[in-house]
C-alpha cells in the first residue's frame with residue numbers, strides 16, 4: 001500500500017496517464033492528475049469520489065516551463081512533498097520519413113522529448129531539495145520495433161530513453177531513481193484511427209495491452225523497484241524480443 005505517498009502524473013486526463021493515476025489511487029497514494037486539458041480538474045474530482053486518498057487535478061502544460069513549475073509548486077504546497085512522478089504526456093506525428101515537415105518534426109520533439117526534459121529537470125531540482133524521489137518516463141515500443149512511419153516519434157522516444165539513463169546516473173547517489181516504461185500497443189484515444197489494427201498480427205501475444213495493465217508496471221517501477229535506475233522496461237506482449 002502506498003498510503004502517505006504522493007504521485008504526480010502528466011497527461012492524466014485520459015489514456016495511459018489516467019490509468020496510471022487510478023492505479024496509484026487504488027494502491028492508496030495521494031494523486032495529482034495533471035494535463036494541459038482543463039478537463040483534468042473534473043476528471044480528478046470524479047476519481048476522488050471512488051478512492052479514499054486525496055486526489056486533485058492541476059492544469060499543467062509540459063511544453064511550458066512556467067506551467068510546469070507552477071504545477072509542481074501547487075502540488076508540493078498541497079501535499080508537502082512528492083514521492084513519484086510519471087512523465088506520460090506525449091504523442092507525435094506519424095508519417096513516412098520523407099513526408100515529415102519541419103513543423104511535424106518540431107511538434108513531436110517539442111511535446112515528447114523537450115516536454116519530458118523540461119519536466120524532468122524541474123522534478124529533479126525538487127527531488128534534490130527534498131532528498132528523495134522516483135521518476136518514471138514514458139518511452140514506446142515504437143522506439144525499438146518500427147512498423148514504419150515513425151521518424152520523428154522514434155527520435156523523440158529514443159531520446160527519452162537516453163535522458164532517463166543520463167539523469168539516473170547523475171543522481172543515483174542522491175536517493176533519486178529515474179526509469180522509463182515503454183508501453184506496447186495500448187488501446188487509448190491516441191490510437192483511434194486504425195493504426196493498432198494494422199500491427200496487431202505481429203504481436204506475439206496476439207492482443208492489445210490495456211491501459212490498466214501497463215499502469216501497474218509504471219506504479220511498480222515508481223514505487224517498488226527500489227534498486228532499479230536508468231532502465232527502460234518494455235511491456236509489449238513480446239514484440240521487442242521477436243515476431244511470431
Ligand SMILES: NC(=O)c1ccc[n+]([C@@H]2O[C@H](COP(=O)([O-])OP(=O)(O)OC[C@H]3O[C@@H](n4cnc5c(N)ncnc54)[C@H](O)[C@@H]3O)[C@@H](O)[C@H]2O)c1
Pocket residue numbers: 010011012013014015016017034035036037060061062063088089090091092111115138139140141142182183184185186187188189190191
Ligand atoms: N497508446 C499506445 O499504444 C502507446 C504506446 C507506446 C507509448 N505510448 C505513450 O504513452 C503516453 C500516453 O499515451 P496515450 O495513448 O495515453 O495518449 P492519449 O493521447 O490518449 O493521452 C495523452 C494525454 O496527454 C495530454 N497532453 C497532450 N499534450 C500535452 C501537453 N503539452 N501537456 C500536458 N498534457 C498533454 C492529452 O491532453 C491527453 O490527456 C504517450 O507518451 C505515448 O507516446 C502510448
